[in-house]
Amino acid sequence: MSEEQIKYLEKQFEERIARDEKIEPKDWMPEKYRKTHIRQISQHAHSEVVGMLPEGNWITRAPSLRRKVALLAKVQDEAGHGLYLYSACETLGISRDELYEQLHSGKAKYSSIFNYPTITWADMGAIGWLVDGAAIINQVPLCNTSFGPYARAMVRVCKEESFHQRQGYEIMLKLSNGTPEQKDMAQDALNRWWWPSLMMLGPTDAESVHTEQSMKWKLKRKSNDDLRQQFIDQTVPQADILGLSIPDPDLKWNEEKGSYDFGEIDWDEFWQVVKGHGPMNKERMKARVGAWERGEWVRDAAMAYAEKQQERKEKQVV
Amino acid sequence: MKQNLYNYILGIADNSLILGQRMGALTGHGPSLETDIACTNISLDLFGQVRSYYQYAAKVAGDKRTEDDIAMLRHEREYLNVLLVEQPDTDFAYTMGRQFLFDVYHFLFLTELQKSKDLTLSAIATKSLKEVSYHQRFSTDWIKRLGDGTEESNKRMQTAIDDLWTYTDELFHQTDADKEMVAEGIGVDVTTLKEAYYQKVADVLQESTLTIPESKYFQKGGKQGIHTEHMGYLLAELQYMQRAYPNMEW
Numbered sequence: 001m002s003e004e005q006i007k008y009l010e011k012q013f014e015e016r017i018a019r020d021e022k023i024e025p026k027d028w029m030p031e032k033y034r035k036t037h038i039r040q041i042s043q044h045a046h047s048e049v050v051g052m053l054p055e056g057n058w059i060t061r062a063p064s065l066r067r068k069v070a071l072l073a074k075v076q077d078e079a080g081h082g083l084y085l086y087s088a089c090e091t092l093g094i095s096r097d098e099l100y101e102q103l104h105s106g107k108a109k110y111s112s113i114f115n116y117p118t119i120t121w122a123d124m125g126a127i128g129w130l131v132d133g134a135a136i137i138n139q140v141p142l143c144n145t146s147f148g149p150y151a152r153a154m155v156r157v158c159k160e161e162s163f164h165q166r167q168g169y170e171i172m173l174k175l176s177n178g179t180p181e182q183k184d185m186a187q188d189a190l191n192r193w194w195w196p197s198l199m200m201l202g203p204t205d206a207e208s209v210h211t212e213q214s215m216k217w218k219l220k221r222k223s224n225d226d227l228r229q230q231f232i233d234q235t236v237p238q239a240d241i242l243g244l245s246i247p248d249p250d251l252k253w254n255e256e257k258g259s260y261d262f263g264e265i266d267w268d269e270f271w272q273v274v275k276g277h278g279p280m281n282k283e284r285m286k287a288r289v290g291a292w293e294r295g296e297w298v299r300d301a302a303m304a305y306a307e308k309q310q311e312r313k314e315k316q317v318v
Numbered sequence: 319m320k321q322n323l324y325n326y327i328l329g330i331a332d333n334s335l336i337l338g339q340r341m342g343a344l345t346g347h348g349p350s351l352e353t354d355i356a357c358t359n360i361s362l363d364l365f366g367q368v369r370s371y372y373q374y375a376a377k378v379a380g381d382k383r384t385e386d387d388i389a390m391l392r393h394e395r396e397y398l399n400v401l402l403v404e405q406p407d408t409d410f411a412y413t414m415g416r417q418f419l420f421d422v423y424h425f426l427f428l429t430e431l432q433k434s435k436d437l438t439l440s441a442i443a444t445k446s447l448k449e450v451s452y453h454q455r456f457s458t459d460w461i462k463r464l465g466d467g468t469e470e471s472n473k474r475m476q477t478a479i480d481d482l483w484t485y486t487d488e489l490f491h492q493t494d495a496d497k498e499m500v501a502e503g504i505g506v507d508v509t510t511l512k513e514a515y516y517q518k519v520a521d522v523l524q525e526s527t528l529t530i531p532e533s534k535y536f537q538k539g540g541k542q543g544i545h546t547e548h549m550g551y552l553l554a555e556l557q558y559m560q561r562a563y564p565n566m567e568w
Contacts, residue, residue, distance in 0.1 A: 049351070056346035060339060063559035063568035064386045065372070068342070069365050075345050076358040083351050121559060121568070171568075179566055287347065295349025297474065298410045301467025308466065
């Protein structure tokens with residue numbers, strides 16, 4: 001194709017997106033669009049799958065049968081989200097095995113929040129309330145993103161995420177209205193998860209590399225800083241209802257702005273975790289790679305069995 | 319309180335509790351995303367059954383105890399599950415072997431329990447049977463895949479079946495509560511399930527190119543609350559919150 005032809009296709013492509021038309025896997029798309037989408041959707045899928053680990057950590061220790069069932073269902077939903085997202089990603093011409101390889105080799109990233117440890121039951125509440133809360137703010141706009149399979153996957157993901165968030169908040173509510181020990185447990189979890197949750201919405205706009213192009217493709221509709229402000233404004237009143245305090249001495253309502261002012265985020269910590277040196281990065285990767293390697297003989301057996309069955313079928317036909 | 323009925327319910331429910339706990343622990347660590355989801359599903363089904371049984375047991379007890387007290391606040395000697403379900407997940411062959419050897423029994427058992435004169439037990443059996451027929455299909459398929467897959471998988475599957483075999487006979491032992499409940503038309507006479515069980519298991523093993531173990535030495539004790547050494551660690555996790563923070567609501 002000549003350069004002129006490509007330019008023409010690109011122009012048409014951008015116009016389709018501007019008209020809010022969906023791009024489907026078989027449509028022509030610029031190579032950069034394909035690559036960006038593989039990166040973002042797989043990062044999202046990896047986050048779901050790695051995100052199963054910190055919560056999976058409490059399945060055997062959930063405090064009641066009702067909570068255990070809810071937690072199992074939640075972690076299972078995350079596996080389901082991983083599955084749709086990997087499938088959406090595969091429509092762009094990459095296999096799930098290749099995507100795993102990128103995750104396991106450290107080439108692909110996943111949400112940094114999952115590199116923090118879950119050390120008490122209250123962390124199950126805080127993750128649902130804060131982490132899923134921040135995820136929803138990030139993800140709701142993606143239900144209208146330009147790439148069809150991603151947008152459709154996100155509609156379902158968002159519905160389930162908002163259920164998870166309510167579930168997490170309900171855990172926090174129960175703890176906050178419980179014994180002093182339970183309330184302390186809830187406050188401690190909020191103290192540990194608050195700042196990482198703010199970081200989850202990404203670096204400040206000044207440092208965000210992908211924002212402009214992503215806006216054009218509707219992979220992003222608001223900047224990181226706007227999303228963060230929205231999260232804070234939404235979450236502070238919820239903490240008030242719980243009777244818990246946000247661990248930020250600079251947090252103050254700004255009448256003029258109509259939103260909260262908040263303290264400085266420790267971006268050094270953020271970059272340290274992103275670069276692989278958070279409290280749990282190594283353990284999370286060890287768990288994923290371990291599961292994959294331990295499962296190799298199982299996957300090989302399933303493949304060998306399927307081939308044998310196929311051969312037997314063919315012989316029968318003959 | 320009807321002590322025999324109470325013990326009888328626990329004898330059924332504890333199997334689902336302990337197997338559900340084992341399967342739940344695997345969430346996030348499965349050999350593929352699809353099997354991970356399926357194993358979590360089995361765990362969810364089992365815990366759903368457990369809740370129905372224990373809620374009923376709590377009603378039979380007629381005091382203040384709750385489903386969670388029954389699940390999490392007994393001593394090890396008071397859990398009545400068979401030894402098979404508490405065996406560890408040495409590898410995926412053990413996980414599927416344990417599941418299969420239990421599912422075949424579970425399916426036969428629930429089919430009979432549906433006929434119980436006790437309407438609550440019969441209703442739980444009918445609901446659970448739908449789930450367990452899926453569990454049985456899933457684990458049977460894996461026995462075939464692993465048995466008739468690669469040389470390595472065949473060896474691993476055979477080892478698992480050989481090791482777990484010793485725990486199968488206990489499934490057909492009758493406790494005093496069992497005998498009493500059978501006499502009242504409430505319980506299932508498990509001794510009558512034995513032949514169909516070993517026939518079904520043998521058929522699947524044969525189709526999977528696996529050898530049917532010949533060992534005649536069997537282990538027992540779970541139904542009397544005498545467990546293997548694995549049980550204490552499993553309960554330590556299961557009971558952790560209720561023991562560390564007693565008398566609280568979650």
